[in-house]
Amino acid sequence: MKTQSTIAISRRALSTVSTVSSVSSVSSVSSVSSVSTVSPFSSVASVSSVSSISSVASVSSVSPISSVSSVSSVSSVSTVSSVSSVSFNSNQPQPSLLKFVPPHIPANSTDSERLRDFIFTKKKLLCLTGAGISTESGIPDYRSEGVGLYATSKKRPMQYTDFISSEAFRQRYWARNFIGWPSFAALRPNNSHQFLADLEQRHPDILLWLVTQNVDSLHVKAGSQRITELHGTAFKVICLSCGHTTPRTEYQSELRALNPGFQVAQPVLRPDADVDLSDEEIAQFKVASCGKCGEGVMKPFIVYFGENVPKSRVDFLYEKVDECDGLLVMGSSLQVYSGYRFATRAAEQKKPICIVNIGSTRADHLSTLRFDRVRCGDLLANVKI
Numbered sequence: 001m002k003t004q005s006t007i008a009i010s011r012r013a014l015s016t017v018s019t020v021s022s023v024s025s026v027s028s029v030s031s032v033s034s035v036s037t038v039s040p041f042s043s044v045a046s047v048s049s050v051s052s053i054s055s056v057a058s059v060s061s062v063s064p065i066s067s068v069s070s071v072s073s074v075s076s077v078s079t080v081s082s083v084s085s086v087s088f089n090s091n092q093p094q095p096s097l098l099k100f101v102p103p104h105i106p107a108n109s110t111d112s113e114r115l116r117d118f119i120f121t122k123k124k125l126l127c128l129t130g131a132g133i134s135t136e137s138g139i140p141d142y143r144s145e146g147v148g149l150y151a152t153s154k155k156r157p158m159q160y161t162d163f164i165s166s167e168a169f170r171q172r173y174w175a176r177n178f179i180g181w182p183s184f185a186a187l188r189p190n191n192s193h194q195f196l197a198d199l200e201q202r203h204p205d206i207l208l209w210l211v212t213q214n215v216d217s218l219h220v221k222a223g224s225q226r227i228t229e230l231h232g233t234a235f236k237v238i239c240l241s242c243g244h245t246t247p248r249t250e251y252q253s254e255l256r257a258l259n260p261g262f263q264v265a266q267p268v269l270r271p272d273a274d275v276d277l278s279d280e281e282i283a284q285f286k287v288a289s290c291g292k293c294g295e296g297v298m299k300p301f302i303v304y305f306g307e308n309v310p311k312s313r314v315d316f317l318y319e320k321v322d323e324c325d326g327l328l329v330m331g332s333s334l335q336v337y338s339g340y341r342f343a344t345r346a347a348e349q350k351k352p353i354c355i356v357n358i359g360s361t362r363a364d365h366l367s368t369l370r371f372d373r374v375r376c377g378d379l380l381a382n383v384k385i
């Protein structure tokens with residue numbers, strides 16, 4: 001029975017889906033001839049494929065964000081109130097920040113109008129974001145063609161069981177994360193994060209809730225408050241013995257105190273602040289245990305592969321799906337079931353689903369409006385709110 005109803009929904013969706021901006025090939029993609037601007041990740045190895053990245057024609061006076069308050073205590077579920085907003089003066093990121101965006105084409109104003117129409121005809125919009133929304137902030141995603149972690153490296157994200165079962169593994173993990181942290185923590189939200197924060201602030205009657213699969217807390221830095229960080233946040237650590245949580249910035253100071261002088265020239269950053277270190281470097285590193293109970297193992301407040309999202313968090317979000325009158329997915333392949341399930345739930349209820357994602361997604365057949373090959377920031381730049 002379940003299969004039949006899913007097929008029926010898929011047929012409905014297929015008959016109404018409009019694919020916007022699709023192109024038969026990416027031959028129109030123009031190249032960035034020189035990406036000389038220094039970014040937090042200027043030493044990243046995977047920049048070789050930058051030549052296939054579409055150019056931003058006018059990158060005029062991008063003003064750096066003046067102040068981003070540190071996300072010291074980010075609640076992973078529901079309201080986050082302690083992080084002040086940051087503002088942007090430009091809709092276009094610096095070219096160097098586009099090096100992790102896969103090949104794409106320019107968005108046009110018709111696309112933006114159609115997206116605006118989708119958003120502004122809703123009274124309870126649920127928004128789901130993934131790693132793709134943060135590539136324009138300089139963080140690689142996993143599955144992007146050419147520039148994502150899976151395309152550029154044999155390294156795979158940490159498995160929960162590895163972290164739990166091996167002290168050597170934890171030493172390796174924290175040594176690498178310690179080096180990568182300052183760059184990761186300094187990353188700025190881009191205009192897509194800002195768009196969603198502004199939408200919430202200016203149109204609280206439209207945006208019901210935002211759920212992100214990202215752990216970078218860039219939505220929180222941008223000022224979003226009605227937000228659930230589905231997979232937690234890298235900005236907190238938790239003791240696996242007593243449950244005590246500590247801001248990641250404080251834990252960094254503890255690690256620094258234990259490892260004075262531990263540093264690496266030109267680290268190569270991956271998602272989640274991971275960097276490459278040699279075995280000799282790792283062997284010197286000392287891991288700090290829980291500051292409260294004194295001996296507990298500290299783990300990032302992140303749901304890792306092989307670990308389940310807490311049921312209460314999932315149930316809360318299913319309620320939001322049930323309550324919403326439309327789902328907007330941005331920058332996620334939805335390959336991970338954790339996020340995909342919300343799209344299937346919305347489709348079961350015949351709710352309109354708009355997907356903005358450069359590459360294909362697992363829920364394309366469920367979408368009623370689809371923007372492919374365009375990057376979020378470009379499309380949203382002309383969506384007036």
Ligand SMILES: NC(=O)c1ccc[n+]([C@@H]2O[C@H](COP(=O)([O-])OP(=O)(O)OC[C@H]3O[C@@H](n4cnc5c(N)ncnc54)[C@H](O)[C@@H]3O)[C@@H](O)[C@H]2O)c1
Nearest residue numbers: 130131132141142143213214215216332333358359375376
């Ligand atoms: N920034 C982060 O916190 C981060 C980074 C990597 C992975 N993750 C985790 O890994 C999982 C990966 O799943 P996922 O679906 O989020 O990522 P994914 O890598 O599977 O998919 C990202 C998708 O975004 C698209 N994309 C990339 N840049 C884009 C842009 N600027 N505009 C539009 N589309 C763009 C790509 O085509 C790709 O299909 C998530 O559950 C997440 O927790 C988090």
Ligand SMILES: [Zn+2]
Nearest residue numbers: 239290293296
């Ligand atoms: Zn403890």
